[in-house]
Amino acid sequence: MYVDINIRAMSRxxxxxxxxxxxxxCCLCLHVQRAARALARRFDEALRPLELTNGQxxxxxxLNRPEPPGMGPVASLLGMDRTTLTAALKPLQxxxxxxxxxxxxxxxxxxxxxxxxxxxxxxxxxxxxxxxSLEVEALLEDGDSDRLRRSLVALS
Numbered sequence: 001m002y003v004d005i006n007i008r009a010m011s012r013x014x015x016x017x018x019x020x021x022x023x024x025x026c027c028l029c030l031h032v033q034r035a036a037r038a039l040a041r042r043f044d045e046a047l048r049p050l051e052l053t054n055g056q057x058x059x060x061x062x063l064n065r066p067e068p069p070g071m072g073p074v075a076s077l078l079g080m081d082r083t084t085l086t087a088a089l090k091p092l093q094x095x096x097x098x099x100x101x102x103x104x105x106x107x108x109x110x111x112x113x114x115x116x117x118x119x120x121x122x123x124x125x126x127x128x129x130x131x132x133s134l135e136v137e138a139l140l141e142d143g144d145s146d147r148l149r150r151s152l153v154a155l156s
Contacts, residue, residue: 028155032152039054040055042132042135042136043057043129046129046131046132047125047129050121050124050128052125055088056088056092057122057125057129059074059078059085059088059092060092060098060114060122060125061122062074062078063098063113063114063118064119064122068101068111068113069111069112070106070109070110071085071109071110071111074112079156089112095117096115096117097118097121098112098114098115098118099112099113101113
Protein backbone atom coordinates (compact mmCIF):
# COMPACT_ATOMS: atom_id res chain seq x y z
CA MET A 1 0.00 0.00 0.00
CA TYR A 2 1.28 3.42 -0.94
CA VAL A 3 0.80 6.47 1.29
CA ASP A 4 1.64 9.91 -0.03
CA ILE A 5 3.64 11.67 2.65
CA ASN A 6 4.44 14.68 0.50
CA ILE A 7 2.55 17.40 2.31
CA ARG A 8 2.13 20.46 0.20
CA ALA A 9 2.84 23.71 1.96
CA MET A 10 -0.50 25.15 2.77
CA SER A 11 -0.84 28.73 1.78
CA ARG A 12 -1.32 31.09 4.66
CA UNK A 13 -4.96 31.97 5.36
CA UNK A 14 -5.62 35.50 4.24
CA UNK A 15 -7.62 37.94 6.28
CA UNK A 16 -8.71 40.70 3.94
CA UNK A 17 -7.24 44.13 4.63
CA UNK A 18 -10.80 45.46 4.82
CA UNK A 19 -11.22 43.35 7.96
CA UNK A 20 -8.13 44.97 9.45
CA UNK A 21 -9.63 48.39 8.78
CA UNK A 22 -12.98 47.35 10.26
CA UNK A 23 -11.29 46.10 13.45
CA UNK A 24 -9.22 49.31 13.63
CA UNK A 25 -12.33 51.45 13.32
CA CYS A 26 -14.93 49.39 15.22
CA CYS A 27 -13.27 47.24 17.88
CA LEU A 28 -14.37 48.47 21.30
CA CYS A 29 -11.64 46.45 22.99
CA LEU A 30 -8.93 48.15 20.91
CA HIS A 31 -10.35 51.63 21.53
CA VAL A 32 -10.79 51.08 25.26
CA GLN A 33 -7.23 49.71 25.53
CA ARG A 34 -5.81 52.70 23.63
CA ALA A 35 -7.79 55.15 25.75
CA ALA A 36 -6.75 53.35 28.96
CA ARG A 37 -3.08 53.54 28.00
CA ALA A 38 -3.33 57.24 27.13
CA LEU A 39 -5.17 58.01 30.38
CA ALA A 40 -2.66 55.98 32.39
CA ARG A 41 0.23 57.93 30.83
CA ARG A 42 -1.50 61.27 31.55
CA PHE A 43 -2.16 60.40 35.21
CA ASP A 44 1.29 58.84 35.65
CA GLU A 45 2.86 62.09 34.42
CA ALA A 46 0.69 64.19 36.72
CA LEU A 47 1.46 62.02 39.76
CA ARG A 48 5.19 61.64 38.99
CA PRO A 49 6.27 64.54 41.28
CA LEU A 50 4.73 62.60 44.16
CA GLU A 51 6.54 59.43 43.06
CA LEU A 52 3.24 57.64 42.47
CA THR A 53 1.80 55.90 39.46
CA ASN A 54 -1.89 56.03 38.61
CA GLY A 55 -2.17 52.39 39.70
CA GLN A 56 -0.58 53.12 43.06
CA UNK A 57 -2.90 56.10 43.55
CA UNK A 58 -5.95 53.93 42.82
CA UNK A 59 -4.67 51.20 45.11
CA UNK A 60 -4.03 53.61 47.96
CA UNK A 61 -7.44 55.21 47.42
CA UNK A 62 -9.05 51.76 47.59
CA LEU A 63 -7.50 51.36 51.06
CA ASN A 64 -8.87 54.70 52.27
CA ARG A 65 -11.69 53.17 54.33
CA PRO A 66 -12.83 53.33 57.94
CA GLU A 67 -11.75 49.70 58.43
CA PRO A 68 -8.84 47.95 56.70
CA PRO A 69 -10.21 45.84 53.83
CA GLY A 70 -9.25 42.29 53.02
CA MET A 71 -7.47 41.45 49.81
CA GLY A 72 -10.55 40.05 48.06
CA PRO A 73 -12.65 43.24 48.11
CA VAL A 74 -9.68 45.39 47.08
CA ALA A 75 -8.78 43.08 44.19
CA SER A 76 -12.40 43.05 43.07
CA LEU A 77 -12.69 46.84 43.17
CA LEU A 78 -9.51 47.26 41.14
CA GLY A 79 -10.36 44.48 38.67
CA MET A 80 -7.25 42.43 39.38
CA ASP A 81 -6.48 39.04 40.82
CA ARG A 82 -5.12 38.64 44.33
CA THR A 83 -1.63 37.67 43.16
CA THR A 84 -1.32 40.85 41.12
CA LEU A 85 -2.66 42.87 44.05
CA THR A 86 -0.09 41.33 46.40
CA ALA A 87 2.70 42.28 44.00
CA ALA A 88 1.32 45.83 43.66
CA LEU A 89 1.21 46.28 47.44
CA LYS A 90 4.89 45.42 47.99
CA PRO A 91 6.46 48.68 46.71
CA LEU A 92 3.97 50.72 48.75
CA GLN A 93 4.74 48.63 51.80
CA UNK A 94 8.51 49.06 51.29
CA UNK A 95 7.99 52.85 51.14
CA UNK A 96 6.05 52.76 54.41
CA UNK A 97 2.83 53.95 52.76
CA UNK A 98 0.72 50.93 53.68
CA UNK A 99 0.79 48.19 56.27
CA UNK A 100 -0.51 44.64 56.13
CA UNK A 101 -2.02 42.99 59.18
CA UNK A 102 -3.45 39.56 59.87
CA UNK A 103 -7.20 39.37 59.30
CA UNK A 104 -8.69 38.76 62.77
CA UNK A 105 -11.60 36.81 61.27
CA UNK A 106 -9.33 34.54 59.20
CA UNK A 107 -5.70 34.12 60.28
CA UNK A 108 -4.75 33.08 56.73
CA UNK A 109 -5.94 36.39 55.28
CA UNK A 110 -4.43 39.85 55.31
CA UNK A 111 -5.89 43.32 55.60
CA UNK A 112 -4.26 46.42 54.19
CA UNK A 113 -4.37 49.97 55.45
CA UNK A 114 -2.69 53.28 54.83
CA UNK A 115 -0.02 54.38 57.27
CA UNK A 116 0.06 57.99 58.43
CA UNK A 117 2.73 58.65 55.79
CA UNK A 118 0.53 57.00 53.16
CA UNK A 119 -2.54 59.01 54.18
CA UNK A 120 -0.52 62.23 53.98
CA UNK A 121 0.78 61.37 50.50
CA UNK A 122 -2.72 60.42 49.35
CA UNK A 123 -4.01 63.79 50.59
CA UNK A 124 -1.35 65.53 48.46
CA UNK A 125 -2.26 63.39 45.45
CA UNK A 126 -6.01 64.06 45.50
CA UNK A 127 -5.76 67.64 44.15
CA UNK A 128 -3.47 66.38 41.37
CA UNK A 129 -6.01 63.69 40.52
CA UNK A 130 -8.88 66.22 40.61
CA UNK A 131 -7.10 68.66 38.29
CA UNK A 132 -6.10 65.92 35.86
CA SER A 133 -9.60 64.43 35.88
CA LEU A 134 -11.11 67.81 34.98
CA GLU A 135 -8.61 68.19 32.13
CA VAL A 136 -9.50 64.75 30.80
CA GLU A 137 -13.25 65.29 31.11
CA ALA A 138 -12.92 68.56 29.17
CA LEU A 139 -11.60 66.52 26.23
CA LEU A 140 -14.86 64.57 25.88
CA GLU A 141 -16.77 65.74 22.83
CA ASP A 142 -20.21 65.67 24.41
CA GLY A 143 -18.93 66.59 27.87
CA ASP A 144 -20.97 63.77 29.40
CA SER A 145 -18.41 62.05 31.60
CA ASP A 146 -21.14 60.44 33.71
CA ARG A 147 -22.51 58.66 30.63
CA LEU A 148 -19.03 57.42 29.76
CA ARG A 149 -18.53 56.15 33.33
CA ARG A 150 -21.86 54.31 33.23
CA SER A 151 -20.91 52.71 29.92
CA LEU A 152 -17.52 51.63 31.23
CA VAL A 153 -19.11 50.19 34.37
CA ALA A 154 -21.53 48.25 32.17
CA LEU A 155 -18.56 46.79 30.27
CA SER A 156 -16.71 45.83 33.43
